[in-house]
Amino acid sequence: MKFSESFIFTARQDPKVAECRSHKLLLKGCFLFMVSSGIYSYLPLAWRVLDKINSIIRRNMNSCGAQELLMSALQPIEMWRKTGRDKDLAEVMFRFSDRKERELCLGPTHEEEITEIARRYLVSYKQLPCVLYQIQTKFRDEPRPRFGLMRSCEFIMKDAYSFDADEEGLDKNYEKMLYAYKKIFAECGLDFVMVEADSGAMGGSLSHEFMVPSGIGEDVLLKCGKCGKYYKDAGECPRCREKLTPEKNIEIGHIFKLGTKYSLAQQGLFLDETGERKPFIMGCYGIGVSRILSAIAEVSSDEKGIIWPRKVSPFDVSLIVLGEDLKEDAFRVEEELNSRGYSVLVDERNEAAGVKFNDAYLIGNPYILIMGKKYKESGKIDVEIRKDRKKLSFSKEEVISFIEDEYAG
């Protein structure tokens, strides 16, 4: 893609509305458009990243045997009355009524709706286990949106729900999901920690949170200085007896063993082998998709901009062209890379070199190719690695295989 034709319009100065690093960089780099407090539009750059995160999630969910669906965002309040959560979640629900006076809300979460779906179709033990998931926008009336995308009123979430005939089945699905989550976050390039957590308003017996230590965020965990383990609450490290120090974290995932809370309240019943009616044993598994984006921007960045991990970067490669007469050659390099499956952002704008370098750092693609004076003289293309700003120099053929090697590794 040619930079001059792309919807990328970076800012030179830091935006005033942003205080934390990810918020600042995402606005400055033209990833996000702030509509209002806690409400954002994802611009093309961010959407490319989200698309990649979603692909990683889908691949890992599908390989667990989970099936994707998409539930409604509009939900009748009536559905929530069965579980009593119309009251528990009253504060966070965007509620209103339509012209027929039907009471509605914008879905803040979907346990009730998925249970309605499950009870309609899953009527026999033979249909279990069953795992369904969706990637969808959730709506929550936050009293205080914060840190840009970190806590917003509208956000993208992956939520999965498991239905089993017995506890053993739930344990199995829970383990599978836990394993998949580890793979997903690792693929997204995030260092995360896992802690046991409260089930809160979700209910149920066991839950784990996935956290990114970041120095900012809303969840404080206690870290053991000796073994490095994190705890939700404890006076001292149960293993080392070492003092614990509080550290801020970003929660990017949360999984719950729900048990029968919803199936009992909503008559989510099936017939077992003996012909007895039994409630589903349920689990639910959430990932804050848009929060992953901001978590990466928060922890994987420097003063110049974001440093996207390879698998989620908006483009695989930035290509800076310095010199009007080199454009055609640059487009040929782009084509070569495209044909091998790599996306390239070719900066062929008529801008000063410094502008192009700084924009490349801000946008944060993992590799920056430079075609300029050196290419004219010796046919060499410089490669700058965004992560550590290390510089290498290659011939045209070598560059292609270098990129291939990097992405293969």
Add this chain to the structure above:
RNA sequence: CGGGAGGUAGCGCAGUUUGGUCAGCGCGCAACGUUCGGGACGUUGAAGCCGCGGGUUCGAAUCCCGCCCUCCCGACCA
């Protein structure tokens, strides 16, 4: 919802104390020329309900009253 800070051109800001001389600066944008491996230079130009509504005054970005919006800290956080 409590406490703090702020709202002036697309973005970042000065001006408000002491009302007039105030519609300003930088960046960006448009045009032309020179540049072209590290946020270039010159010339010219377009762009503003000074957050909104009342009030005081001969006169309000500036003073008074009310409201709205944004950020930060706290409460809240499925």
